[in-house]
Amino acid sequence: MAKFNVRPDIDAAAERLQSTLGSKREIQRLPEVLWEGETVEMLATGLYGKGNGLVAMTSQRLIFLKHGVMSQQLEDFPYGRISSVQWSGGMLTGTLTVFASGNKAEIKQMPKDAGKALADALRARLSGPGIPPAGPAGVPAPQVAPIAAVPDVASRLQTLDQLRAAGAITDEEYRDRRAKILDSL
Template sequence: MRPDIDAAVSKLSSTIGAKREIQRLPEVPWEGGTVEILAVGVYGKGNGLLAMTNQRLVFFHGLLGQQVEDFPYDRISSVQWSGGMLLGTLTVFASGNKAEIKQLPKDQGKALADSLRMRIAGGSAPSTPTLAVPAPAPTPADDIASRLATLDQLRTSGVITEEEYRDRRTKILDSL
């Protein structure tokens, strides 16, 4: 497997219902894509694997064949998380459609929802042009503070490990 997939798989609490999809994940075509977060859930007709990559959100499943449904980040308008005691539902609103991925483990689903929200908030453009006063350009200190805050949120939500947090924090501070 690939290092990015291995790292994401190691964070899964269970691979039940998605072992075949995990093994076939490297076959899903995406050029230059890396897997950031994985979760096992139910969408449409069955169990499968939800993968958040650096390019899109992908649900991958199929008993006899391979079925892939992807959600490019620029098409996702909002994300909703509804958690129960152990499991929850992630609802993705994209291009006027609604996709519900159910039975996600609570910790993985919440971390994925939080990461998705951050991703679409940072990369979304307003749908209609508006007149606005340009914001002042951020100073290097503001940019560093923002990057450190985002990094802290990723660690708190469980998206990155403590070791990854320390490594990335060091790199940010070294860029001063």
């Protein structure tokens, strides 16, 4: 696999890609579209609209980036606005359908393994705690969690296990987050 030397989180996610064919320029340009403090957890390739590009699952949103010579395309889906995710796979590729704010976006021709892993990680993220609703201009709004909404330790650990199994977080991130959950007891 090609080395990109872009940023540690992007490099780690890019190394897990089966193929970077058609997405090298997007991987290089990804830091330009990330928000301050936003990290990349998982990458996949796919076709959205008229362009083949890069799908990035970050700490704050799902991004589709196509950076061609003649045109660029960026679409993002903050987690607080995603209502559901659907995956349908064929023999080699599949389609990730994201339902967000009354809209439906289909990212087609995603490699089957990467697409399924990304869909599973998205589902785990959406079912997990603490997804802040997006505010104006896609900036996450401050979140005030009611006391009754705080999940129990078992469900937080289960979500963490799912994220690691889906490849959304590294083993080191898993150990750190698990320790923090257990320290909160």
